[in-house]
Amino acid sequence: MKIKIKAFASVREAFGFDEKELTVSEGIAVKDIVRQITKSYQPARDREMTLLYSINEEYCQDDALLSEGDRLAIFPPVSGG
Amino acid sequence: MKIKIKAFASVREAFGFDEKELTVSEGIAVKDIVRQITKSYQPARDREMTLLYSINEEYCQDDALLSEGDRLAIFPPVSGG
Amino acid sequence: MMRSCQKATGWPYSRPSAADKRNSMISIVLQQEAIDTSCIIGETGTDADGAVVSFIGRVRSSSRGKTVLTMEYETYGEMARKQLQKIVEEATARWSLTDCTVVHRYGSVAIGEASIVIAAASPHRDEAFQAVRFIIDTVKDKVPIWKKEFYSDGSSWINGKE
Amino acid sequence: MMRSCQKATGWPYSRPSAADKRNSMISIVLQQEAIDTSCIIGETGTDADGAVVSFIGRVRSSSRGKTVLTMEYETYGEMARKQLQKIVEEATARWSLTDCTVVHRYGSVAIGEASIVIAAASPHRDEAFQAVRFIIDTVKDKVPIWKKEFYSDGSSWINGKE
Numbered sequence: 234m235k236i237k238i239k240a241f242a243s244v245r246e247a248f249g250f251d252e253k254e255l256t257v258s259e260g261i262a263v264k265d266i267v268r269q270i271t272k273s274y275q276p277a278r279d280r281e282m283t284l285l286y287s288i289n290e291e292y293c294q295d296d297a298l299l300s301e302g303d304r305l306a307i308f309p310p311v312s313g314g
Numbered sequence: 315m316k317i318k319i320k321a322f323a324s325v326r327e328a329f330g331f332d333e334k335e336l337t338v339s340e341g342i343a344v345k346d347i348v349r350q351i352t353k354s355y356q357p358a359r360d361r362e363m364t365l366l367y368s369i370n371e372e373y374c375q376d377d378a379l380l381s382e383g384d385r386l387a388i389f390p391p392v393s394g395g
Numbered sequence: 396m397m398r399s400c401q402k403a404t405g406w407p408y409s410r411p412s413a414a415d416k417r418n419s420m421i422s423i424v425l426q427q428e429a430i431d432t433s434c435i436i437g438e439t440g441t442d443a444d445g446a447v448v449s450f451i452g453r454v455r456s457s458s459r460g461k462t463v464l465t466m467e468y469e470t471y472g473e474m475a476r477k478q479l480q481k482i483v484e485e486a487t488a489r490w491s492l493t494d495c496t497v498v499h500r501y502g503s504v505a506i507g508e509a510s511i512v513i514a515a516a517s518p519h520r521d522e523a524f525q526a527v528r529f530i531i532d533t534v535k536d537k538v539p540i541w542k543k544e545f546y547s548d549g550s551s552w553i554n555g556k557e
Numbered sequence: 558m559m560r561s562c563q564k565a566t567g568w569p570y571s572r573p574s575a576a577d578k579r580n581s582m583i584s585i586v587l588q589q590e591a592i593d594t595s596c597i598i599g600e601t602g603t604d605a606d607g608a609v610v611s612f613i614g615r616v617r618s619s620s621r622g623k624t625v626l627t628m629e630y631e632t633y634g635e636m637a638r639k640q641l642q643k644i645v646e647e648a649t650a651r652w653s654l655t656d657c658t659v660v661h662r663y664g665s666v667a668i669g670e671a672s673i674v675i676a677a678a679s680p681h682r683d684e685a686f687q688a689v690r691f692i693i694d695t696v697k698d699k700v701p702i703w704k705k706e707f708y709s710d711g712s713s714w715i716n717g718k719e
Contacts, residue, residue, distance in 0.1 A: 242631050242703035243714040283716070287701070290636035306633055306701070310717030313630065313637075313661060313702025314614050314673050314693055323469050323541035324552040364554070368539070371474035387471055387539070391555030394468065394475075394499060394540025395452050395511050395531060433595025436611070442618040442669045448689075449598070449611045455680065456604040507604045518617065520693060527610075528686055 234259055234301040238266070241308035244282060248307075263288070263305065264295040270307075282309055315340055315382040319347070322389040325363060329388075338380065344369070345376040348388060363390055419487045422496040423479045425472060430498050430509045439494050440516030448523035450531050452511040454504050458553075463544045468510060470501040471539035478538045486515070486530050490522035497530060499540060510542075581649045584658040585641045587634060592660050592671045601656050602678030610685035612693050614673040616666050620715075626707045630672060632663040633701035640700045648677070648692050652684035659692060661702060672704075 235256055240248045248270060257266060263286050286293050287306045299305060316337055321329045329351060338347060344367050367374050368387045380386060432451055440447045454466045483495050494516040504510050513530050517523040534540075535556055542553050594613055602609045616628045645657050656678040666672050675692050679685040696702075697718055704715045 239633065241633055241701065242705070243716060245631075246714075287633075287636055290633075290639050292699075306636065308633065308701060309703065309714070311697070311699065311701055312704050312715040312717060313632070313700050314697040320471065322471055322539065323543070324554060326469075327552075368471075368474055371471075371477050373537075387474065389471065389539060390541065390552070392535070392537065392539050393542050393553040393555060394470070394538050395535040433599050436598060436613070437595050440613075440615065445615055445617045447613040447615065449613075450682065450686075451598070451602075451609040451611075452682070453602065453607055453609065455607045520612065520614070524612075524686070524690055531682060 234299075236266075236299050236302065237304045238270075239304065239306040241306065243309050244284065244307055247282070257299065260298050262295070263293060263297050263299065266299070266305065267295065267307065284308070285310060315380075317347075317380050317383065318385045319351075320385065320387040322387065324390050325365065325388055328363065341379050343376070344374065344378050344380065344386060347380070347386065348376065351388075365389070366391060419492055420494045421480070421483050421487060422498075423476055423483060424496075424498040425470060425475060425479075426498060426500060427502040428500075430500060430512050432509050432512050435496050435498060435512050436514045439496050439514035441493055443518060444493055444516040445518055446520035446523045447514060447516045448520070448527045449512065449514040450527050451509050452531070453509050454506050456506045458544055461544070461546050463506060464547060465506065465545045466504045466510070467543040467545065467550075468499075468501045468504060469541045469543070470499070472501075474539045475499070479534070482530055482533045482537065486526040489529075490515075490517060490526040492517050492522065492526055495526065495530075497534070499534070499538070501540065581654055582656045583642070583645050583649060584660075585638055585645060586658075586660040587632060587637060587641075587663060588660060589662065589664040592662060592674050594671050594674050597658050597660060597674050598676045601658050601676035603655055605680055606655055606678040607680055608682035608685040609676060609678045610682070610689045611674065611676040612689050613671050614693070615671050616668050618668045620706055623706070623708050625668060626709060627668065628666045628672070629705040629707065629712075630661075630663045630666060631703045631705070632661070634663075636701050637661070641696070644692055644695045644699065648688040651691075652677075652679060652688040654679050654684065654688055657688065657692075659696070661696070661700070663702065 235254055237254055239252045245251050285308055288303050316335055318335055320333045326332050366389050369384050436449045479497055487495055492515050496514045499511045513527050515523045515526045544551050598611045641659055645659055649657055654677050658676045661673045675689050677685045677688045706713050
């Protein structure tokens, strides 16, 4: 199935992309996708960043499962205001 | 000795004056002056108002003593803001 | 510290104080004219301040079930300024404000108009929030100002806190 | 509820909500342009409101000992608006606000400029104070916006609360 991944701020810079489409197996969890991404992006793994996740603009935990067409976002702790 | 008395808001209306000079005996206390005023101003006594006092623009209790030239103010609980 | 937006109206009041020595700015104004709220809030704070908290007290159209047509504020000017200065100096020292302005009106104030504006600036937000809350609470408790509400069928002094 | 001062800039966002049913007004805006602070604060509140409390968050010239030249805010727009709406709806319901506006900037924000403005109106002051404090604290905790500080010798993302 296809999902969309977005990355923001320091995570975006570490991953080297702000948005991409990925083809993944049905029922995959957020953490599996993150593991796959950080494997190919050495700098991200080295930083040992705290990561936050959202699916379709709602916060989720890293064991949340993804469905076809979902928008997964990965980002560092927020610092707005 | 001479002192100046000011009255504000509902107290001013009850007393019927906003400022007047009074000749009083040396070392008189605030409460003695108030007793004297409320005696001659029947409406004020009837209302049984809570009164606050200041001498020379600083809050004081009703047993505070007055000196020549002092400015005594008598007023109800404040309601600004 | 006289600011451009206060030059036209009001009564800027300042005197040497403990706060001034630490380069804090304090402005206390009692005025009969309408308050230029935007100007006061907009001019409070410096580049070192991350937070500006403000409180605007406005005259409400209803009070304890009655329709208010207008409000009259009476003040004991000399004492009110002294008390306000004392309150703001205490807040400035306690919460390390860099800048604080309080403007209170007297005389007739129309419904919806501001009767008081308080603006405080500090590097971090917690201080400014606490200071503004302290100032408005203490003003309502200590500063010799009284309001009289006018209704279609009479008027009433408000004595003490509602 | 579109207000005159927001027509020119920004991105007014509103949808039917529990709050709307009680005749509360909620405005959430994310914008790249400078925030017209005065206009937002001045237009918040009705004749029934005795209190308007506002918070202005500004970019500081120094941060943890370093001189900041400028600040860049990145936002996950769709999610930030959803989160802001949720936070303001919760505050509006919890403290019975009649009117609440939150404007947050993104992109480059200069020193001294406002990055966020929150204004809340309520009949009595306690509610407005508590609501504004809750909103800024929750925004800093939950809304997907990140800032990057630029210094003379580099830049740094700020992750999480300072």
